[in-house]
Amino acid sequence: MTEKKVLLYPVWIRLWHLLNALLILLLIITGISMLYSTLSATWMRFDVAVTIHNTSGVLLTISYLFFFLGNLFTTNWRHYVIQLPGMWTRLWKQFRYYAFGVFLKEECPFPIGSKRKFNPLQQFTYTGMMYFIVPVIMITGWAMMFPEVIIDQYLKIAGFKTTDVIHVAGAFIVFIFLLIHLYFATMGKKPSTHYKAMITGYHEDETG
Amino acid sequence: MNIRRWFGILLFGCFILPAGLFAQDEAQNEEFPNKEENALCLKCHGNQVYPMPVDGTGETVLLKMCRGDRIDTVAYYKGNHGTFTCTDCHSYEYTTFPHNPNLRLEQMPSCLDCHDGDPAVEKYHFESIDEEYRKSGHANLDSTLFSCWSCHNPHSFRLAVRTDINISALVKYDNSMCLNCHVNPVNPDYYLGGGLDLIVAKHTWLPKTENHFRNVRCIECHAKINENVLVPHNIVKKEDAVKRCVECHSTDSRLLHTLYKYQPQQARQTKGFVNSVISGQGYVVGANRSILLNRIGIVLVICTILGIGIHTTIRIILK
Ligand code: HEM
Numbered sequence: 449m450t451e452k453k454v455l456l457y458p459v460w461i462r463l464w465h466l467l468n469a470l471l472i473l474l475l476i477i478t479g480i481s482m483l484y485s486t487l488s489a490t491w492m493r494f495d496v497a498v499t500i501h502n503t504s505g506v507l508l509t510i511s512y513l514f515f516f517l518g519n520l521f522t523t524n525w526r527h528y529v530i531q532l533p534g535m536w537t538r539l540w541k542q543f544r545y546y547a548f549g550v551f552l553k554e555e556c557p558f559p560i561g562s563k564r565k566f567n568p569l570q571q572f573t574y575t576g577m578m579y580f581i582v583p584v585i586m587i588t589g590w591a592m593m594f595p596e597v598i599i600d601q602y603l604k605i606a607g608f609k610t611t612d613v614i615h616v617a618g619a620f621i622v623f624i625f626l627l628i629h630l631y632f633a634t635m636g637k638k639p640s641t642h643y644k645a646m647i648t649g650y651h652e653d654e655t656g
Numbered sequence: 657m658n659i660r661r662w663f664g665i666l667l668f669g670c671f672i673l674p675a676g677l678f679a680q681d682e683a684q685n686e687e688f689p690n691k692e693e694n695a696l697c698l699k700c701h702g703n704q705v706y707p708m709p710v711d712g713t714g715e716t717v718l719l720k721m722c723r724g725d726r727i728d729t730v731a732y733y734k735g736n737h738g739t740f741t742c743t744d745c746h747s748y749e750y751t752t753f754p755h756n757p758n759l760r761l762e763q764m765p766s767c768l769d770c771h772d773g774d775p776a777v778e779k780y781h782f783e784s785i786d787e788e789y790r791k792s793g794h795a796n797l798d799s800t801l802f803s804c805w806s807c808h809n810p811h812s813f814r815l816a817v818r819t820d821i822n823i824s825a826l827v828k829y830d831n832s833m834c835l836n837c838h839v840n841p842v843n844p845d846y847y848l849g850g851g852l853d854l855i856v857a858k859h860t861w862l863p864k865t866e867n868h869f870r871n872v873r874c875i876e877c878h879a880k881i882n883e884n885v886l887v888p889h890n891i892v893k894k895e896d897a898v899k900r901c902v903e904c905h906s907t908d909s910r911l912l913h914t915l916y917k918y919q920p921q922q923a924r925q926t927k928g929f930v931n932s933v934i935s936g937q938g939y940v941v942g943a944n945r946s947i948l949l950n951r952i953g954i955v956l957v958i959c960t961i962l963g964i965g966i967h968t969t970i971r972i973i974l975k
Contacts, residue, residue, distance in 0.1 A: 483950065485906045494901035498863060546967075551974045595867055613949055620953035624960050631964045 454562045456651045460518050465646065467511045472622065474504045479619055505589045512586060515578065527565045528575045538568040550635070560651060570632075577625055581618050588615040688733055690741040696751065697742045702729040731812035745810065767804045784884045792879075792891040807833040817886055823871075823915065830873045861899070872904070873915060881913050888914060 457465070478501040481492045519525040541557045546569070549556070558567040566574060588611045595608060636642040637652070645651045688694075700706035700721060707716035732738060743750065747762050771782045789795055794802050807813075816826050839855050856865045877898035879888035903910050 482905070485902050494905050495861075495863070498901070551970055595864070616949060616953070620949075620956065623953075624956055627957070627960045627964065631967070 453650045453652060455649050456560070456562065456565050457646055457649045458522075458524075459649065460514075460522075461524065462646065462649060464511060464515045464518065468508070468515070471504045471508045471511060472626065474500060475508065476619070476623055476626070478504070479616075483616065502593060505586070505593075509586050509590070512582065527571065528579065530571060530575055535568070535572075539572060542567050542569045546632075546635075573625060573629075577622070581621050581625075585615055585618040585622065588612075588618070688739065690739060691733075693741045693743075694732075698727065698729055698732075700753070701725060701727045727811045735809075735812045735814045737810070737813075764803075764805070767808070781885045784882065785887075785889050788880075788882055788885065788889040792889060793893055794891055806837070827869075827871060827873050827915070830875065831869060834874045872911070876904070876911065876914050879914075881910060883913065 478492070478497040481497045482494065482501065485494055485497075519528070538558070545554060545557050548554075556567075558564060560567065591611050592608070592615065633642040633646075634640075636645075641652060704721055704726065705718040706721050708719045709716050745765060747759050749756055749759055768782060768786050771777050771780075774782070789804065794806075816829050821829075835855070856869075859865050859868075862868055875888055875891070878891050878894075880890040880892050880896075881888050882890065898904075898910070
């Protein structure tokens with residue numbers, strides 16, 4: 449295995465990612481505080497939570513547009529295109545590697561380089577997150593900020609409720625994604641390798 | 657703006673107007689034995705003009721009826737007291753015209769005069785409501801200017817909470833009682849200035865103010881809850897009005913004790929759970945939650961953390 453440096457995360461991705469991570473953390477914290485609000489336990493005032501949540505949501509949308517356009521005008525989008533034939537086999541291979549392979553010190557099946565930045569599992573989750581779940585959360589979030597647009601009632605269930613349930617379900621998925629994301633980012637050569645890469649932009653090894 | 661206005665006129669012309677006409681028909685088709693007698697008064701008080709006899713000539717001229725003395729005939733027969741003749745409450749002497757000026761000194765009956773201890777309306781708890789009302793700030797105002805009738809228009813009020821009217825219509829009806837004075841220049845005695853914008857401006861700390869006003873009643877925040885009565889009547893001083901969001905946006909939402917109080921009781925009897933109305937008509941972030949979704953969410957988060965823990969442990973052991 450040769451030690452060589454490749455620039456995987458250009459400045460714009462790092463900036464976007466930093467902003468994205470901060471905003472999502474804020475959204476999760478304030479979101480949870482609203483979701484489980486009670487009369488007595490007021491570690492965060494409801495109106496403060498609402499204000500932070502709404503502001504972060506608007507900023508996240510802007511940051512998302514930045515990500516979207518950035519991908520559109522560079523070649524970074526290619527990494528997000530999933531090749532359907534053999535997708536499940538590749539996902540399984542990568543999963544098997546994480547479940548057993550790593551412990552048996554196997555070679556990682558899809559080494560990272562400038563051609564392939566994401567392993568199949570990363571690609572699958574990143575694409576799903578960035579082009580499906582996050583947009584759904586943003587759309588339902590905006591709808592709740594302008595409730596006039598929501599149909600009042602459908603099949604005896606308030607439109608607002610349906611919107612909110614979708615929003616909250618999406619939020620839980622992002623939360624779980626984030627936990628897994630943080631963990632698997634420690635699967636580099638050293639636990640800090642990938643984190644360093646996300647800061648400096650350069651990837652130093654070709655595993656995991 | 658213009659398009660909106662035209663659209664409004666069109667809408668009014670096509671739907672609301674005919675609907676009003678039909679409603680009138682309906683009301684007129686119902687049997688009201690008091691109708692004939694009331695017509696004696698309503699031929700003047702139900703119209704914009706009335707015939708004034710000219711002294712000695714036997715002729716009449718049409719004069720304008722003051723807006724404040726006009727009565728909406730349709731609304732009258734739809735009201736809770738639609739079966740009344742005018743002279744049930746007003747002096748019989750009003751049957752002569754011109755009315756005797758001394759009649760103005762006549763003391764009008766209050767709700768309690770008729771409903772005190774009335775077993776037929778026991779469920780409303782008039783006595784408790786009266787007690788509550790006396791504690792409210794409004795009761796300090798001059799009693800000729802302010803009484804139960806100020807909110808409950810004697811010629812049209814029709815209580816809505818115990819009917820199957822939907823929540824947004826109920827909110828609109830109840831709020832119109834307050835707005836009738838608080839933003840209505842037709843009531844200069846009580847007019848606090850401005851239009852709805854003014855009342856919205858007094859509540860800028862409440863985000864989406866107009867949306868809130870469409871979904872909760874003024875009394876939700878301005879009246880003190882009393883479990884004895886369904887509709888709280890003690891309007892507290894403005895400093896004591898509810899300002900904390902979690903009073904509504906939490907599981908122990910006060911809305912369950914006011915706005916949603918009647919319906920959940922009904923629903924509990926028929927359906928066995930409290931959330932039913934709320935999930936059908938309104939949705940209050942923090943108060944209604946999909947308990948299932950929240951549990952599944954938490955369980956999945958915990959499983960993820962456990963999974964990561966196990967993976968880490970094996971990684972460390974096999975290092
Ligand atoms: C504190 C929070 C976060 C940290 C520390 C973090 C860390 C990292 C690291 C180290 C990488 C590069 C290595 C790898 O791909 O595993 C990365 C990439 C990425 N992360 Fe995060 N992340 C965070 C939050 C998020 C969130 C909330 C999202 C999306 C909702 C996200 C989406 C992504 C995406 C899409 C990439 C690939 C970017 C590209 O190269 O196009 N991250 N993150």
